[in-house]
Amino acid sequence: MSCTKRFPLAKARLEEIVKTYPTPFYLYDERSIVENAARFKKAFSALPFFKEHFAVKASPNPAILKILAREGFGADCSSLPELLLSGMAGITGEDIMFTSNETPIAEYRKALELGAVINLDDFTHIEFLEKYARIPELVSCRYNPGDRKTGNAIIGTPKEAKYGFTREQILEGFRLLKQKGAKRLALHTMVASNELNVEYHIETARLLFELAVEVREKTGVRLEFVNLGGGVGIPYLPEQTAVDYETLASGVKAAYDAIIVPAGLDPLGIRAEWGRAITGPYGWLVSRAVHRKSVYREYIALDSCMADLMRPGLYGAYHHITVAGKEDAPLTETYDVVGGLCENNDKFAVQRKLPRIATANDSGVANGGDLVVIHDAGAHGRAMGFNYNGKLRCGELLLRPDGSILQIRRRETIEDYFATLTMDAVESL
Numbered sequence: 136m137s138c139t140k141r142f143p144l145a146k147a148r149l150e151e152i153v154k155t156y157p158t159p160f161y162l163y164d165e166r167s168i169v170e171n172a173a174r175f176k177k178a179f180s181a182l183p184f185f186k187e188h189f190a191v192k193a194s195p196n197p198a199i200l201k202i203l204a205r206e207g208f209g210a211d212c213s214s215l216p217e218l219l220l221s222g223m224a225g226i227t228g229e230d231i232m233f234t235s236n237e238t239p240i241a242e243y244r245k246a247l248e249l250g251a252v253i254n255l256d257d258f259t260h261i262e263f264l265e266k267y268a269r270i271p272e273l274v275s276c277r278y279n280p281g282d283r284k285t286g287n288a289i290i291g292t293p294k295e296a297k298y299g300f301t302r303e304q305i306l307e308g309f310r311l312l313k314q315k316g317a318k319r320l321a322l323h324t325m326v327a328s329n330e331l332n333v334e335y336h337i338e339t340a341r342l343l344f345e346l347a348v349e350v351r352e353k354t355g356v357r358l359e360f361v362n363l364g365g366g367v368g369i370p371y372l373p374e375q376t377a378v379d380y381e382t383l384a385s386g387v388k389a390a391y392d393a394i395i396v397p398a399g400l401d402p403l404g405i406r407a408e409w410g411r412a413i414t415g416p417y418g419w420l421v422s423r424a425v426h427r428k429s430v431y432r433e434y435i436a437l438d439s440c441m442a443d444l445m446r447p448g449l450y451g452a453y454h455h456i457t458v459a460g461k462e463d464a465p466l467t468e469t470y471d472v473v474g475g476l477c478e479n480n481d482k483f484a485v486q487r488k489l490p491r492i493a494t495a496n497d498s499g500v501a502n503g504g505d506l507v508v509i510h511d512a513g514a515h516g517r518a519m520g521f522n523y524n525g526k527l528r529c530g531e532l533l534l535r536p537d538g539s540i541l542q543i544r545r546r547e548t549i550e551d552y553f554a555t556l557t558m559d560a561v562e563s564l
């Protein structure tokens with residue numbers, strides 16, 4: 136079985152890059168990200184005032200944000216540092232959607248100062264904003280449809296999710312916001328994560344459109360836009376199929392024509408805040424195989440670990456793995472591919488069929504094992520990294536369209552790891 140999942144570099148070029156940037160590292164393919172962004176934009180261009188706010192948490196690097204900003208993307212932020220990252224990429228004002236939750240006042244104040252679109256996560260935040268900051272001209276509210284929508288594995292069922300307003304609170308919230316001086320109002324939802332079913336996303340749009348009509352009827356508020364959120368999945372498994380943007384966009388357009396147009400609410404702006412589907416398939420974690428261990432199972436140990444990519448350990452998520460130069464080799468072995476964290480769920484793959492992988496001992500060089508590529512790590516990958524066990528997070532490289540490599544984040548150093556320690560306190564003890 137040869138795999139359809141691609142990695143943009145041949146083994147020889149990768150070995151050359153590793154001389155300058157030792158493994159492990161993340162590699163992102165700029166050309167593929169731009170092409171994907173352009174396809175996405177084209178498909179959704181039929182929708183009125185369509186705007187994508189890339190979810191910064193998926194890939195919080197200003198270089199990636201800048202590449203996307205050039206394609207007309209804004210940003211979706213949920214913390215103060217994410218607001219600042221967007222600014223570093225030149226994304227400002229209403230191109231930023233501030234979809235935070237449990238938000239402290241300092242973060243609301245910063246978002247207001249930047250002129251970002253404030254997307255309230257709770258009814259009580261109307262009073263909170265008014266008391267401790269101010270109600271801006273444009274306010275969006277996040278809707279939690281509860282029983283009206285089933286959820287999925289990563290985000291849970293909406294009824295059990297901590298996010299958003301109930302339907303009654305949405306209606307009351309828009310009345311209150313209008314009364315308190317908000318002039319422009321918008322509606323948002325985010326009900327799924329990594330969902331590949333197109334119909335699921337179209338139904339979310341339908342739900343928001345119907346609510347927009349109800350808001351108009353019951354409160355007199357004519358919404359400026361609805362934000363469909365993110366949560367569009369990517370085919371992590373080789374046998375899965377990617378969401379077809381045209382099918383999704385034309386389904387949303389059909390719902391718009393059936394619900395919004397007859398209600399006299401056209402034009403209603405449409406926004407989205409996809410993260411995973413925009414960069415996920417175009418980023419890889421590149422590591423080297425260090426050891427092979429034969430006990431009750433066969434293990435391959437990499438020089439990266441769960442602290443670099445936690446999705447497999449956290450959710451049991453599948454990430455495809457290939458070996459540089461052995462892309463078409465027969466899958467003769469069954470390995471658990473693991474990292475060096477003192478946690479037994481530090482496994483990138485469990486009982487995975489792979490070609491025979493050469494380790495340091497096989498090669499006769501301490502750093503001579505095979506280069507192992509973990510696919511679909513371009514979103515919620517490096518971003519979810521952590522420092523447990525004193526693991527230093529790896530850096531990020533960008534493969535430019537001309538084939539050159541640009542380092543967009545260096546790897547962490549021991550100095551970074553120690554930077555927050557107060558050694559004066561330690562010495563005073």
Ligand SMILES: *Cc1c(COP(=O)(O)O)cnc(C)c1O
Nearest residue numbers: 190234365366367408409410411
């Ligand atoms: C995480 C998140 C997104 C992006 O989700 P993806 O699954 O990466 O598309 C968008 N909006 C909100 C509010 C989120 O929390």
